[in-house]
Amino acid sequence: MEIPDHVGPRPVPPPFMWACRECxxxxxxxxxxxxxxxxxxxxxxxxxxxxxxxxxxxxxxxxLDDCELCPDYARRGDADAAGVWAQHRARDLFMPPSIARLL
Incomplete structure (x- = not known):
């Protein structure tokens, strides 16, 4: 996935990410x-x-805004969907929203 120039600025990751070696x-x-x-x-x-x-x-x-994926994830009750949904939301911490919300 190539990142187009028009996606907007990348957010500054929160402090907990810089405090974690793996992050x-x-x-x-x-x-x-x-x-x-x-x-x-x-x-x-x-x-x-x-x-x-x-x-x-x-x-x-x-x-709670115009995210097309969150309502679908919220309706599913299985553990796999919950994990993918958490990953979807976590992407907002380090990716521009236009890219973060694609998955």
């Missing part, structure tokens, strides 16, 4: 691959997965 490692990998033609899709997924698993209390709440 910092994924953030740095993401930064190095941001402009690669191959994109940084893997790094996005791994960063979100790590946050959802290691920092569940820091995952943002459900998007």
């Amino acid at each position: 910092t490692r994924w953030l740095l990998r993401l930064a190095r691959t941001w402009d690669d033609p191959e994109g940084c899709f893997w790094e996005q997924l791994q960063t979100a997965q790590h946050i959802a698993e290691a920092h569940p209390d820091d995952v943002p709440p459900q998007h």
Whole structure:
């Protein structure tokens, strides 16, 4: 997934991410691959997965604005959907909303 120029600025990750060695490692990998033609899709997924698993209390709440995916995730009751939904919301911590909300 190549990141188009019009996606908006990347948010500054919150302090807990810089205090965590694993988060910092994924953030740095993401930064190095941001402009690669191959994109940084893997790094996005791994960063979100790590946050959802290691920092569940820091995952943002459900998007209450125009997010098309949150209502679908909220309706599903299985553990797999809950994990993917947490990853979806965690992406807001380090990706522009226009990209974070694609998955």
